Amino acid sequence: MTETPKPAEGRKQQATARKHTALPKAQTLIEALPWLTRHHGKTVVIKFGGNAMIDEELKAAFAQDVVFLHHAGLKPVVVHGGGPQISKALDRHGIVSEFKAGLRVTTEDAMDVVRMVLAGQVQRELVGLLNQHGPLAVGLTGEDAHTITATKHQPRIEGELVDIGRVGEITEIDTGAIEALLADGRIPVVSSIARSQDDHHVYNVNADTAAAALAAALDAETLMVLTDVEGLYEDWPNSDEVISRLTASELEKLLPDLASGMVPKMEGCLHAVRNGVHTARVIDGRVQHSILLEIFTDEGIGTMVVPDGEKGETA
Ligand SMILES: Nc1ncnc2c1ncn2[C@@H]1O[C@H](COP(=O)(O)OP(=O)(O)O)[C@@H](O)[C@H]1O
Numbered sequence: 535m536t537e538t539p540k541p542a543e544g545r546k547q548q549a550t551a552r553k554h555t556a557l558p559k560a561q562t563l564i565e566a567l568p569w570l571t572r573h574h575g576k577t578v579v580i581k582f583g584g585n586a587m588i589d590e591e592l593k594a595a596f597a598q599d600v601v602f603l604h605h606a607g608l609k610p611v612v613v614h615g616g617g618p619q620i621s622k623a624l625d626r627h628g629i630v631s632e633f634k635a636g637l638r639v640t641t642e643d644a645m646d647v648v649r650m651v652l653a654g655q656v657q658r659e660l661v662g663l664l665n666q667h668g669p670l671a672v673g674l675t676g677e678d679a680h681t682i683t684a685t686k687h688q689p690r691i692e693g694e695l696v697d698i699g700r701v702g703e704i705t706e707i708d709t710g711a712i713e714a715l716l717a718d719g720r721i722p723v724v725s726s727i728a729r730s731q732d733d734h735h736v737y738n739v740n741a742d743t744a745a746a747a748l749a750a751a752l753d754a755e756t757l758m759v760l761t762d763v764e765g766l767y768e769d770w771p772n773s774d775e776v777i778s779r780l781t782a783s784e785l786e787k788l789l790p791d792l793a794s795g796m797v798p799k800m801e802g803c804l805h806a807v808r809n810g811v812h813t814a815r816v817i818d819g820r821v822q823h824s825i826l827l828e829i830f831t832d833e834g835i836g837t838m839v840v841p842d843g844e845k846g847e848t849a
Pocket residue numbers: 582583584585586615616617742760761762763765766767768769770792793794795796797
């Protein structure tokens with residue numbers, strides 16, 4: 535006959551069992567320690583693409599990840615897109631969406647819609663989700679405190695300069711407002727609209743380009759671009775082989791062959807690592823907690839771009 539354990543012994547056994555189930559959790563946290571140590575106190579610019587904002591759960595998980603980084607001692611800055619959301623709103627207004635050189639042809643009327651969707655809808659939603667965790671997020675657009683200044687962008691298509699309306703080319707970044715928010719323990723959430731250096735209107739800026747310019751100007755440790763693919767595919771659309779790591783020069787050689795959405799992303803990554811950012815990554819924003827997965831996996835997920843001559847980090 536087995537003896538019934540005395541109450542004190544029973545409590546001891548329960549505590550031991552709890553310790554055993556908690557151990558793997560502690561090990562998981564320890565695995566993240568090198569990444570967290572390297573990034574402690576550092577600025578991380580995270581670009582959340584409109585195509586990655588596919589459902590409510592995903593957006594809520596994104597907000598949790600960003601808040602986690604904040605509480606872990608990093609300084610996250612969110613730059614958001616909203617391409618599909620803008621196209622839908624333009625459609626409702628009877629305005630046809632047209633892209634040239636990967637950028638939205640933006641008439642004066644379209645610009646009003648772009649601003650309404652980015653600053654009034656997408657940014658508000660992300661700020662709301664982040665602020666469910668405390669008084670953390672503050673939304674702004676590039677217009678605020680001269681954060682992003684631009685002039686008219688005229689891309690060349692087959693050698694000819696093309697007018698694509700109110701699309702801006704960034705000429706200056708003023709990091710003052712963002713740095714003040716970071717110093718105050720807030721999470722800035724930036725919409726990619728720029729003040730104009732030419733007139734009193736505003737410009738539509740591609741959100742990847744805006745995120746990369748901000749990452750460089752803020753001297754960020756890392757630029758993370760969350761999108762709707764696993765990373766940079768080696769031979770898109772014929773294969774789904776993802777390039778896991780490449781240097782700035784290797785990327786520069788690939789740029790002329792890249793298609794549509796990837797062009798501003800990879801140009802942005804190149805700009806960032808050539809201007810002081812240590813790593814730029816393109817990761818799959820459709821995967822829940824993709825930011826934390828990036829931290830907690832040895833090899834990282836997606837595509838990582840590093841400056842030339844740098845071995846780069848492993849995670
Ligand atoms: N080499 C490539 N690797 C991966 N995706 C590519 C590549 N070339 C073009 N793309 C396209 O780029 C898209 C991502 O850009 P985009 O649609 O602008 O997303 P986001 O809203 O996140 O900025 C992918 O869905 C894919 O269709």
